[in-house]
Amino acid sequence: xxxxxxxxxxxxxxxxxxxxxxxxxxxxxxxxxxxxxxxxxxxxxxxxxxxxxxxxxxxxxxxxxxxxxxxxxxxxxxxxxxxxxxxxxxxxxxxxxxxxxxxxxxxxxxxxxxxxxxxxxxxxxxxxxxxxxxxxxxxxxxxxxxxxxxxxxxxxxxxxxxxxxxxxxxxxxxxxxxxxxxxxxxxxxxxxxxxxxxxxxxxxxxxxxxxxxxxxxxxxxxxxxxxxxxxxxxxxxxxxxxxxxxxxxxxxxxxxxxxxxxxxxxxxxxxxxxxxxxxxxxxxxxxxxxxxxxxxxxxxxxxxxxxxxxxxxxxxxxxxxxxxxxxxxxxxxxxxxxxxxxxxxxxxxxxxxxxxxxxxxxxxxxxxxxxxxxxx
Amino acid sequence: xxxxxxxxxxxxxxxxxxxxxxxxxxxxxxxxxxxxxxxxxxxxxxxxxxxxxxxxxxxxxxxxxxxxxxxxxxxxxxxxxxxxxxxxxxxxxxxxxxxxxxxxxxxxxxxxxxxxxxxxxxxxxxxxxxxxxxxxxxxxxxxxxxxxxxxxxxxxxxxxxxxxxxxxxxxxxxxxxxxxxxxxxxxxxxxxxxxxxxxxxxxxxxxxxxxxxxxxxxxxxxxxxxxxxxxxxxxxxxxxxxxxxxxxxxxxxxxxxxxxxxxxxxxxxxxxxxxxxxxxxxxxxxxxxxxxxxxxxxxxx
Numbered sequence: 305x306x307x308x309x310x311x312x313x314x315x316x317x318x319x320x321x322x323x324x325x326x327x328x329x330x331x332x333x334x335x336x337x338x339x340x341x342x343x344x345x346x347x348x349x350x351x352x353x354x355x356x357x358x359x360x361x362x363x364x365x366x367x368x369x370x371x372x373x374x375x376x377x378x379x380x381x382x383x384x385x386x387x388x389x390x391x392x393x394x395x396x397x398x399x400x401x402x403x404x405x406x407x408x409x410x411x412x413x414x415x416x417x418x419x420x421x422x423x424x425x426x427x428x429x430x431x432x433x434x435x436x437x438x439x440x441x442x443x444x445x446x447x448x449x450x451x452x453x454x455x456x457x458x459x460x461x462x463x464x465x466x467x468x469x470x471x472x473x474x475x476x477x478x479x480x481x482x483x484x485x486x487x488x489x490x491x492x493x494x495x496x497x498x499x500x501x502x503x504x505x506x507x508x509x510x511x512x513x514x515x516x517x518x519x520x521x522x523x524x525x526x527x528x529x530x531x532x533x534x535x536x537x538x539x540x541x542x543x544x545x546x547x548x549x550x551x552x553x554x555x556x557x558x559x560x561x562x563x564x565x566x567x568x569x570x571x572x573x574x575x576x577x578x579x580x581x582x583x584x585x586x587x588x589x590x591x592x593x594x595x596x597x598x599x600x601x602x603x604x605x606x607x608x609x610x611x612x613x614x615x616x617x618x619x620x621x622x623x624x625x626x627x628x629x630x631x632x633x634x635x636x637x638x639x640x641x642x643x644x645x646x647x648x649x650x651x652x653x654x655x656x657x658x659x660x661x662x663x664x665x666x667x668x669x670x671x672x673x674x675x676x677x678x679x680x
Numbered sequence: 681x682x683x684x685x686x687x688x689x690x691x692x693x694x695x696x697x698x699x700x701x702x703x704x705x706x707x708x709x710x711x712x713x714x715x716x717x718x719x720x721x722x723x724x725x726x727x728x729x730x731x732x733x734x735x736x737x738x739x740x741x742x743x744x745x746x747x748x749x750x751x752x753x754x755x756x757x758x759x760x761x762x763x764x765x766x767x768x769x770x771x772x773x774x775x776x777x778x779x780x781x782x783x784x785x786x787x788x789x790x791x792x793x794x795x796x797x798x799x800x801x802x803x804x805x806x807x808x809x810x811x812x813x814x815x816x817x818x819x820x821x822x823x824x825x826x827x828x829x830x831x832x833x834x835x836x837x838x839x840x841x842x843x844x845x846x847x848x849x850x851x852x853x854x855x856x857x858x859x860x861x862x863x864x865x866x867x868x869x870x871x872x873x874x875x876x877x878x879x880x881x882x883x884x885x886x887x888x889x890x891x892x893x894x895x896x897x898x899x900x901x902x903x904x905x906x907x908x909x910x911x912x913x914x915x916x917x918x919x920x921x922x923x924x925x926x927x928x929x930x931x932x933x934x935x936x937x938x939x940x941x942x943x944x945x946x947x948x949x950x951x952x953x954x955x956x957x958x959x960x961x962x963x964x965x966x967x968x969x970x971x972x973x974x975x976x977x978x979x980x981x
Contacts, residue, residue: 359886386883388879394883396898
C-alpha cells in the first residue's frame with residue numbers, strides 16, 4: 305500500500321459572500337495519522353475538507369499534500385479521495401464498477417484483481433454485480449470507503465461517513481474504520497460533529513468553531529485539559545464556576561471560589577487575569593455527606609444540597625445546588641461503597657487539583673453546550 | 681423498475697375487503713372520463729382511418745367510396761411517396777440531433793448552473809408556446825428572408841455564396857423543425873438532470889474523472905431517460921410535421937405530412953391519405969421500439 309502523506313493548510317480562509325466559513329486556518333496533519341475535525345454544524349469543518357479535496361477554492365491560503373502545493377489543482381488531479389456524506393455512490397453502476405471507477409479512470413491495468421482485493425478488505429465479496437440501491441446502509445458505507453481507498457490516496461477525506469447509520473452500526477463501523485486505517489497506513493482526515501466518534505477513532509482532534517480551530521491535540525489531552533469553554537462543553541460536559549484568582553505564584557494557582565479556597569495545577573490554567581471560570585468534569589467530583597472528609601485531594605466545596613438524582617445503571621448523575629445558586633453536575637460510578645444520595649441531602653464536593661482547569665472568564669460559559677436540537 | 685405490490689395482510693375480514701373493493705371501484709370511476717375521451721377521439725378515429733385506407737381508390741368525394749378491402753392502397757402509397765418518407769425521417773432525424781446538441785447544454789446549465797435564474801430560464805424555454813405555432817414559423821420567413829440579416833451576414837462571411845439563400849432550402853425547413861420542437865427536447869432532459877445528485881458529479885471528479893469523463897460516465901448515463909424521452913418527443917412530431925416544409929420550404933422540401941395534408945384536404949383522396957397516415961404511424965412505432973430497446977430504457981413504454 306502507498307505511504308500516507310502529510311497534509312498542510314497554510315492560512316486558509318474561505319468566504320461565501322460576507323460569511324467567513326473558514327478563518328485563517330493553519331493546520332498540519334502528520335502522515336499516517338487518523339485526524340478528526342470536530343465541531344458543530346456550520347463550524348467550517350466540511351468546507352475545510354472540501355478545500356482539501358479541491359471541491360472549493362480557498363479565498364486565500366495554500367493547501368499542501370506531501371510537499372506538493374495543490375491549491376491550484378483540479379479535484380481529479382489531487383492525490384486525495386473522499387468518502388462523501390451519504391456516500392454519493394453511482395446508482396447506475398454495479399458495486400464492482402463503483403469501486404473500480406478511480407482505477408479505470410487512471411488506466412490501471414490490473415484493476416480487476418485490485419477491485420476484488422478491495423471488496424474483500426471491506427467485506428463485500430460476492431456483491432460485485434449488485435447495484436448500490438440493493439445494499440443496506442452499512443454496506444453502502446463500505447462501498448464508499450472501498451471506492452476511495454482503492455486509489456491509495458496520500459490523504460483520505462471522510463465527511464461524516466457514519467452519520468447516516470444507526471447507533472449500533474456506527475459503533476461497529478468506527479472500530480472497522482480504525483482497523484482499516486491501521487492496516488493501510490493512509491492519512492485519514494475525518495470530519496464529524498460526534499465527539500464520541502472523534503475520541504474513539506482519532507489520534508488527534510482539532511475542535512473547530514466559527515471557522516477557527518479552538519484547540520488541537522490528542523483526545524485525552526483535549527478532554528482532560530480543555531483550553532476554552534467551547535471545548536470544555538463540546539467534548540463531554542463541564543461544570544464552570546465563576547472564580548477569582550488569589551495567588552498564581554506557586555506550582556498551583558490558588559483561587560477563591562465564592563468564598564472557598566481551592567487550587568488548580570498551574571499548567572492547567574489558561575488565564576492571565578484576576579477572574580476565571582473554574583472547570584471540573586462531573587465524573588471527577590466526589591460527593592460526600594456534609595461533614596465527612598472528602599476521600600480524595602485537598603479541594604473541597606461545602607454547602608451543597610442534592611436537588612436531582614438520575615440513576616442510569618452503571619452510574620448515578622446528581623445535580624447539586626451550591627450556596628451561590630448554581631447547580632453542579634456530579635457523576636458517580638455505582639460501586640456500592642456508600643448508599644446512594646437522595647434528594648435534599650447536604651453534601652460536600654471534593655476533587656483533585658490535577659483534575660480541574662481554569663478558563664478565560666470572557667468566554668461564554670455556555671459555548672458548545674449541546675441543546676436538545678443539536679442532539680437530534 | 682417496478683416493485684411488486686405488497687401482499688395484503690389485512691387481519692380483519694370481509695368488511696375491509698368490501699371497503700377495498702369500493703375504493704378500487706372509485707379508482708376505475710376516476711379513470712372513466714379519460715378512457716371515454718380516448719375511445720371517442722383516438723380509438724374510434726383510428727379504426728375509422730384503418731377502414732378508410734382500404735376503400736376503393738376509384739371512388740371520389742362526390743360519388744362516395746366503396747369499402748373493398750383494397751390493400752393495394754398501401755403498395756401504391758409506398759411506391760409513389762417513399763422518397764417523401766425518406767426525406768421526412770432524414771429531416772426529422774437531423775432536427776432531432778441538432779435539438780439534442782443544443783438542448784443538452786441548455787438543460788445542464790438550467791439544472792446545475794442557473795442558481796436563482798433557474799425558473800426564469802425555464803419560463804423562457806416554454807415562452808414560445810405563448811404565441812401560435814403558425815405565427816412563429818411565419819416569422820422565421822422574415823428571419824431567413826433573402827434580404828434578411830441572417831442571409832446577409834452569412835453571405836458577408838462567405839459561408840453562403842453571393843446568390844445563396846436560406847429560405848426555401850432544406851436548411852430552413854430543418855431550422856424551423858429544430859426551433860419548434862426544441863422545448864420538447866429541453867424539458868425532459870432538464871427534468872432528468874435536475875434529479876441527478878450534483879454530489880455524484882463531484883464524486884466522479886474526486887475519483888480522477890476529468891469533467892468530460894465525468895459527463896460521459898456519470899451525468900449522461902443518469903440523464904438517459906430524459907434524453908430518450910426528449911428525442912422521442914422531438915422526432916415523432918417532427919417526422920409528421922408539414923407546416924415547416926410548407927412555410928419555409930418548397931415542394932422539393934415537402935415531407936410526408938404535406939402529402940397527407942393535400943391528399944386529405946385538397947385532392948380528397950381519402951384512401952391514399954389514410955394509408956399514408958397509417959404507414960407513417962407504423963414506421964414511427966417500429967423505430968421507437970427499436971430505439972428504446974437499444975437505449976435500455978424500456979420503462980418509458
